[in-house]
Amino acid sequence: xxxxxxxxxxxxxxxxxxxxxxxxxxxxxxxxxxxxxxxxxxxxxxxxxxxxxxxxxxxxxxxxxxxxxxxxxxxxxxxxxxxxxxxxxxxxxxxxxxxxxxxxxxxxxxxxxxxxxxxxxxxxxxxxxxxxxxxxxxxxxxxxxxxxxxxxxxxxxxxxxxxxxxxxxxxxxxxxxxxxxxxxxxx
Amino acid sequence: xxxxxxxxxxxxxxxxxxxxxxxxxxxxxxxxxxxxxxxxxxxxxxxxxxxxxxxxxxxxxxxxxxxxxxxxxxxxxxxxxxxxxxxxxxxxxxxxxxxxxxxxxxxxxxxxxxxxxxxxxxxxxxxxxxxxxxxxxxxxxxxxxxxxxxxxxxxxxxxxxxxxxxxxxxxxxxxxxxxxxxxxxxxxxxxxxxxxxxxxxxxxxxxxxxxxxxxxxxxxxxxxxxxxxxxxxxxxxxxxxxxxxxxxxxxxxxxxxxxxxxxxxxxxxxxxxxxxxxxxxxxxxxxxxxxxxx
Numbered sequence: 001x002x003x004x005x006x007x008x009x010x011x012x013x014x015x016x017x018x019x020x021x022x023x024x025x026x027x028x029x030x031x032x033x034x035x036x037x038x039x040x041x042x043x044x045x046x047x048x049x050x051x052x053x054x055x056x057x058x059x060x061x062x063x064x065x066x067x068x069x070x071x072x073x074x075x076x077x078x079x080x081x082x083x084x085x086x087x088x089x090x091x092x093x094x095x096x097x098x099x100x101x102x103x104x105x106x107x108x109x110x111x112x113x114x115x116x117x118x119x120x121x122x123x124x125x126x127x128x129x130x131x132x133x134x135x136x137x138x139x140x141x142x143x144x145x146x147x148x149x150x151x152x153x154x155x156x157x158x159x160x161x162x163x164x165x166x167x168x169x170x171x172x173x174x175x176x177x178x179x180x181x182x183x184x185x186x187x
Numbered sequence: 188x189x190x191x192x193x194x195x196x197x198x199x200x201x202x203x204x205x206x207x208x209x210x211x212x213x214x215x216x217x218x219x220x221x222x223x224x225x226x227x228x229x230x231x232x233x234x235x236x237x238x239x240x241x242x243x244x245x246x247x248x249x250x251x252x253x254x255x256x257x258x259x260x261x262x263x264x265x266x267x268x269x270x271x272x273x274x275x276x277x278x279x280x281x282x283x284x285x286x287x288x289x290x291x292x293x294x295x296x297x298x299x300x301x302x303x304x305x306x307x308x309x310x311x312x313x314x315x316x317x318x319x320x321x322x323x324x325x326x327x328x329x330x331x332x333x334x335x336x337x338x339x340x341x342x343x344x345x346x347x348x349x350x351x352x353x354x355x356x357x358x359x360x361x362x363x364x365x366x367x368x369x370x371x372x373x374x375x376x377x378x379x380x381x382x383x384x385x386x387x388x389x390x391x392x393x394x395x396x397x398x399x400x401x402x403x404x405x406x407x408x409x410x411x412x413x414x415x416x417x418x419x420x421x422x423x424x425x426x427x428x429x430x431x432x433x434x435x436x437x438x439x440x441x442x443x444x445x446x447x448x449x450x451x452x453x454x455x456x457x458x459x460x461x462x463x464x465x466x467x468x469x470x471x472x473x474x475x476x477x478x479x480x481x
Contacts, residue, residue, distance in 0.1 A: 010257075010261050013257075014257065018250075021245045021249075021250060021253070022242065022244045022245050023242065024245070025242075025243065025244065025245035025246075025249065026242020026243050026244070026245075027242065029242070029243050030242070035246075039246070039248075039249045039252075042245065042249060042253070043249065043252060043253055043256060043350075046253045046256070046257060047256060047257075047260060047348075047349075050257060050260055051260075116236050116237065116240065117240050120237065120240065131237065134202060135234050135237035135238050136237060136238060136240060136242065138238075140204070141202065141204050156198075156199065156204075159198060159202075160195070160198050163198065163230070163233060163234075166233065166237075167229075167233060170233075
C-alpha cells in the first residue's frame with residue numbers, strides 16, 4: 001500500500017533540480033545582491049518546488065518551472081520584507097544614470113565590458129529579471145512571462161526598456177560610444 | 188516597414204521571437220537600411236556581452252544544506268504516509284473489534300484519551316484544548332504582544348519543516364555562531380532535565396526584527412524557541428526574578444491556539460523569549476521556569 005511512485009518522484013525531482021542549482025543561485029544572487037539572502041532563496045525554492053512537484057507537467061521545461069517557483073518565493077519574501085521593514089533598501093530603487101548621456105556622444109573611450117555586470121545589477125528589478133532570463137538563460141518570451149508572472153507584451157517592453165537603460169548607463173560611464181550615424185557602438 | 192518600426196522590433200528579431208512572415212519583412216528592411224543594420228549590430232553586441240556574463244556557482248555548503256533539507260522533507264513525507272497507513276489499519280482494526288465487542292458484550296469499554304494519545308504517538312496536547320476557540324486571555328497583552336497574526340506566524344514557523352543552519356547541541360557554540368549575526372548575546376537554554384536535546388539554530392525574523400530560532404527535541408517532540416530583542420515588543424512581560432515568575436498568572440505569558448499549541452512569550456535579563464510547543468501547559472511552564480532559573 002506504500003506509494004512507490006512517490007519515491008520515484010523524489011528521485012526524479014533531484015535528477016531534474018540539482019543540475020540547475022548553479023543557474024538558480026547565480027540568478028538569485030543577481031536578484032538579491034546578497035550571498036546569504038540568495039542562499040536562503042534557493043533553499044526555500046527547493047523546498048517549495050519539492051512540495052509542489054506534483055504540479056509540474058512532465059515534458060514541459062523544468063528549468064522554467066523551478067525558476068517560476070523561485071521568482072514567486074522571491075517576490076513573496078520581498079513584499080513581506082518591504083511591508084515589515086520600511087527602512088529596507090528598495091530593490092526597485094531607480095538609480096540615476098551617472099554622467100550625461102548627451103555629452104558622451106563623441107570622443108575616444110575605452111571598453112570595460114566587465115563593468116557591464118555591475119550595471120546589470122543596478123537595473124531596476126522589473127527590467128533586470130527579464131534581461132537575465134532572456135540573455136543569460138535564453139528563455140523564450142512566453143517562458144519569461146510565466147516565470148515573472150506578467151503578460152508577454154510586458155516582457156517585451158521591459159526587455160526593450162531594460163536593454164535601453166543598460167546602454168544608457170554604458171554610454172554615461174564611457175564604455176560605449178555613438179558613431180556619426182547616431183548608432184551606439186562599443187569602443 | 189520604416190526605421191522607427193524596425194528599431195522597435197530588432198530586439199525581438201535577435202531573440203528569435205518572430206514569425207517567418209515578420210522575419211522576411213524586417214530582413215527586407217535591413218537589407219536596404221544601413222542605419223538599422225548598425226542598430227542591429229549594436230543590439231547584438233550588447234546581447235552577446237550580457238550572455239557571456241558568468242553567474243556565480245552555488246557554494247558547496249548550500250548544495251549540502253539543500254540535500255539535507257530534501258532528505259528530511261522526504262523522511263517527513265514517508266513518516267506521514269506511514270501514519271496514514273497506520274491510521275487506515277487502525278480504523279479497520281477498530282471497526283472489526285468494535286463490531287466484535289458489540290456482538291460479544293453490549294457494554295462498550297470507555298476509551299482513555301491519554302492512553303490513546305500515547306499509543307498513536309501524537310504530541311502531548313491536552314485533549315480538552317483541541318476544540319477550544321482561540322482567545323487572548325491576558326488583558327494586559329491583548330492586541331499587543333499576542334496579536335493573532337503574530338501567534339499564527341509563530342505557529343507556522345514552528346510547524347514548517349525548516350532545516351537548521353547551525354546544528355549543535357552545545358548552547359555556547361550556537362551562541363557564538365549567532366552573536367555576530369543578530370546582536371543577541373545570551374546563549375540558548377538547555378532543557379536537559381526534561382529529556383530535551385538542543386538540535387540547532389537558524390537565523391530568523393520575529394515581528395519583523397532579526398531573531399534566532401532554536402529547535403529542541405523534547406522526548407521526541409519538537410519545541411521551538413525564538414530569541415529576540417525584547418525592545419521590539421512593547422508590553423512584553425519582563426520577568427524580574429524566579430519569585431516574580433512564580434507569582435505570575437501564567438495566562439499573562441501563555442496563550443493557547445485552536446490546535447492546542449502553547450505559545451509563551453516573555454523577557455528575561457534583556458532577552459525576549461517565545462516558546463512554541465505541542466505540549467501540555469505544565470510542561471511549558473516548567474520549560475520557562477528552567478529559563479528564568481538560569
